[in-house]
Amino acid sequence: MVLDTSALLSGKMFEGELYVTPGVMRELRKHGITPQLEAFLDAKVRTLSPSPEATKKVKLKAEETGDTRRLSPVDVSILALAVDLEARIVTDDYSIENVAKAMGIPYEAVMMSPIKEEIHWRYRCTGCLKFWDEWHDPCPVCGAKLKTSRPRKR
Ligand SMILES: [Zn+2]
Numbered sequence: 001m002v003l004d005t006s007a008l009l010s011g012k013m014f015e016g017e018l019y020v021t022p023g024v025m026r027e028l029r030k031h032g033i034t035p036q037l038e039a040f041l042d043a044k045v046r047t048l049s050p051s052p053e054a055t056k057k058v059k060l061k062a063e064e065t066g067d068t069r070r071l072s073p074v075d076v077s078i079l080a081l082a083v084d085l086e087a088r089i090v091t092d093d094y095s096i097e098n099v100a101k102a103m104g105i106p107y108e109a110v111m112m113s114p115i116k117e118e119i120h121w122r123y124r125c126t127g128c129l130k131f132w133d134e135w136h137d138p139c140p141v142c143g144a145k146l147k148t149s150r151p152r153k154r
Pocket of ligand 1: 128
């Protein structure tokens with residue numbers, strides 16, 4: 001999947017082979033990256049530049065569909081990378097979707113992506129009843145055992 005900036009800023013944890021373009025990384029840095037997003041990008045996301053051929057194809061198609069003015073250079077790079085990789089695009093940008101459709105590139109909206117829900121487990125001490133976000137054995141406060149508490153959705 002090729003992710004656009006809005007997909008990454010949505011805070012969703014995407015699964016699979018994930019790609020962005022250097023332009024998306026620039027936009028993210030401008031916007032400010034949280035430590036969680038930074039870790040996610042480092043671990044899961046590869047940055048690749050699209051080929052000039054694919055970029056040209058996208059620009060030509062955008063002219064046909066009338067999306068040229070609405071597509072930023074970053075949008076074009078996302079489409080072109082999807083052409084190169086034969087990948088799916090995740091975006092909420094209407095013009096990207098429109099050109100993707102015209103080019104036969106599969107795409108999906110950010111909100112409709114098959115995202116695994118992020119579950120955050122918590123632990124509770126059986127002695128002092130304190131909740132912990134991370135596992136301890138034994139409880140650093142009272143030395144009793146912890147048990148897994150009900151997960152909390154984020
Ligand atoms: Zn305790």
